[in-house]
Amino acid sequence: MNDTSPTSAIAARLDAVRSRLDRAAADAGRAASAITLIAVSKRFGADSIAAALAAGQRDFGENRIQEALAKWPALKEKAPAARLHLIGGLQTNKAAQAVALFDVIHSLDRPRLARTLAREMAAQGRRPDCYIQINSGAEAQKSGVLPTEAEAFIALCTDELKLPVVGLMCIPPHDEEAALHFALLAKIAARHGLAGLSMGMSGDFETAIALGATCVRVGTAIFGPRPE
Numbered sequence: 001m002n003d004t005s006p007t008s009a010i011a012a013r014l015d016a017v018r019s020r021l022d023r024a025a026a027d028a029g030r031a032a033s034a035i036t037l038i039a040v041s042k043r044f045g046a047d048s049i050a051a052a053l054a055a056g057q058r059d060f061g062e063n064r065i066q067e068a069l070a071k072w073p074a075l076k077e078k079a080p081a082a083r084l085h086l087i088g089g090l091q092t093n094k095a096a097q098a099v100a101l102f103d104v105i106h107s108l109d110r111p112r113l114a115r116t117l118a119r120e121m122a123a124q125g126r127r128p129d130c131y132i133q134i135n136s137g138a139e140a141q142k143s144g145v146l147p148t149e150a151e152a153f154i155a156l157c158t159d160e161l162k163l164p165v166v167g168l169m170c171i172p173p174h175d176e177e178a179a180l181h182f183a184l185l186a187k188i189a190a191r192h193g194l195a196g197l198s199m200g201m202s203g204d205f206e207t208a209i210a211l212g213a214t215c216v217r218v219g220t221a222i223f224g225p226r227p228e
């Protein structure tokens with residue numbers, strides 16, 4: 001973790017990203033207020049996050065439980081309105097920590113995790129919104145439910161386990177047209193009456209908004225190049 005960008009640079013980039021988001025929403029005939037901008041702060045330190053908070057940013061994304069636990073309890077004390085999104089893979093043995101810390105989980109991707117989350121939510125009396133991650137490109141190395149298995153998994157999560165599923169999430173393959181994957185995700189969500197679409201990153205969030213994204217996950221366009 002390293003702070004590579006001064007406060008003013010982060011505020012300026014955040015401004016630019018918000019303008020791009022507003023324009024993309026207007027072009028799509030959508031209300032910008034219907035799209036949540038998640039600032040992906042993974043591998044950035046507390047100073048960078050504080051700069052974004054000071055500039056009015058409220059939704060943040062992290063991909064690792066340990067890192068989020070190291071940074072966020074203190075930040076949340078100073079900014080209780082901040083909303084924390086888990087956008088990375090979740091190990092079953094960290095589900096309890098995820099339920100305790102995060103407001104939204106974007107990586108619900110397998111039955112065992114779904115059952116563990118349901119148990120933890122009941123035990124803690126906390127119900128973070130969940131997005132089911134779809135492996136839209138059927139990539140072997142990527143997590144997520146295959147499109148062909150989406151129907152059964154959505155039914156398990158909603159009908160059987162009563163998880164607070166609000167939508168679907170995808171990360172398109174690097175070497176393919178992202179629009180095709182965003183459109184597929186929107187189609188699967190519509191078929192199952194799910195309103196939320198977590199899709200689009202720094203390089204393609206305007207395309208995602210054109211295809212119905214309700215939250216976009218933007219890291220480097222806000223915080224600058226990510227420290228290794």
Ligand SMILES: *Cc1c(COP(=O)(O)O)cnc(C)c1O
Nearest residue numbers: 040063087201202217218219220
């Ligand atoms: C890192 C990450 C992002 C942000 O990527 P940028 O290209 O920095 O905007 C979005 N979504 C997920 C799942 C990520 O891991």
